[in-house]
Structure formats: structure tokens, C-alpha cells
Amino acid sequence: MKKPLKILHTSDTHLGDPYGHSSSEKSFKNVLDAVDSTQANFLLIVGDVFDNERVSDECLQFFISQVSRTNIPIIILPGNHDLMHSKSVYKRSVFSDSPKNLYIFKNPEGEEIQFTAYGISFWGKAMQEHSPEFQPMTNISFKNTDYWKVALAHGQFEDEKINSGRSSLIFPNHIAESGCDYVALGHWDSFTNVSQKNIPAYYSGCPTKLSNQKTGMVSIITMDPSDGVSHTRFALKS
Numbered sequence: 001m002k003k004p005l006k007i008l009h010t011s012d013t014h015l016g017d018p019y020g021h022s023s024s025e026k027s028f029k030n031v032l033d034a035v036d037s038t039q040a041n042f043l044l045i046v047g048d049v050f051d052n053e054r055v056s057d058e059c060l061q062f063f064i065s066q067v068s069r070t071n072i073p074i075i076i077l078p079g080n081h082d083l084m085h086s087k088s089v090y091k092r093s094v095f096s097d098s099p100k101n102l103y104i105f106k107n108p109e110g111e112e113i114q115f116t117a118y119g120i121s122f123w124g125k126a127m128q129e130h131s132p133e134f135q136p137m138t139n140i141s142f143k144n145t146d147y148w149k150v151a152l153a154h155g156q157f158e159d160e161k162i163n164s165g166r167s168s169l170i171f172p173n174h175i176a177e178s179g180c181d182y183v184a185l186g187h188w189d190s191f192t193n194v195s196q197k198n199i200p201a202y203y204s205g206c207p208t209k210l211s212n213q214k215t216g217m218v219s220i221i222t223m224d225p226s227d228g229v230s231h232t233r234f235a236l237k238s
């Protein structure tokens, strides 16, 4: 049974890059503060959680310590900076005994992570290789059609006609035909609405303040069995 719930959606935190993303740790703390202040039921981090697979053990410990600040499920989709392959950052020892509320997509063919208590299922393909062959939103499927259906996808949205040949493409019809209640996207630092027909689909943007913003932002998705699904943006601490 679908329950009313609130999902916090962010992406592209790029932890462990002191040069290009010097305030990534502060931004990540702000996201966890927002989990508390919004009383969210789930936190989605849609790829590029870490900047690269050589990040320090201290960086991983910092991440785990932040995850441990909450009991709500935190769901990670690996992106092109934190690929799910043999040398993946997610294969390091700290993740073999990580907090129980941390869920990581591992299957490059796509898989579901279901939460029966909330009547919700999250679907995503863990990126193994950032290539034109990989398309993050094809062959999507949900076992239980009575649940809320949320897809996570890390890649480049563009119209099929552009034919750019770029890696990890997401086409408008992938979203339009997904059957999802919400599509949570990552890969772009800037917030972007790419909703199709009646399916809400957003790039949350990174939680770090961009030059045209007063503060960093995250997306909040409110799902209500009677009122439907709505998207708003939440301003993080500056």
C-alpha cells in the first residue's frame, strides 16, 4: 500500500575533491541537516557521490559518519565518478560493514530496492562504464505496480534527434514511457526540470552553492496517495 511520504533528492556531491569541490563536505553536512529539518523519509544521492575512486579513507569515514546521523534509508546510485566496477570506491572495506540504512545500487542491468512499509520501490542501473552503450533508463521494470515507482538515473538528457553519441544518454521517451511516479536524475550541477507528459523528472543539481544562487539547494518530492506527487526546492544553509 502506498503511504504518504517525503523524499529528499540530491546528486553530484563529489566528496574527496579538495580542488574542484572544496566545499563538498560542508554541503554534504547541510544535506544531512535538511534530512532532519524536513523530516524526509528517504534520501536519494543520484551519482558522483565521490569525486573519484582514489579518495582518502578519511573521506570515506566522513561519508559514513554523516550517513550514521540518521536512521532513514539513504539510497546511492553510482555515477561516472564513482563507477560500480572491480576498483569501485564501493568495494573498499569500509562499505563491507556500513550502516544498515545505506543502500547502494550494484547491478548494471538494473534492480529494484523495495520498502514494503512505505509501499515504494526504487529502480536504478549502477553505472559500470560511462559509455555510449550504457543507457541508464532502458529496460526499466517494477514488480509491484501498486507501489510508488521511483527511478534513479545518472546521465545526459537529450533529444534522440541530436544524435550526439555521448555517454549515458537519457532520451525523453525513456522518461515518458517509464511508468514512474518520479524520476530522480543526476550528472548535472544545475537544477533542471526535464519532466515528460505527466511524469515529473528533475536534475536536483549539486547541493553546493553555485555562483547564481544564494544557497545550495536540494529537491523535495512529496508523494501523497490522494494528492499525487509534487516537487519543490529546499534551500540549504549558506
Ligand SMILES: [Mn+2]
Pocket (backbone or CB within 6 Å): 047, 048, 079, 080, 081, 154, 186, 187, 188
Ligand atoms: Mn556525472
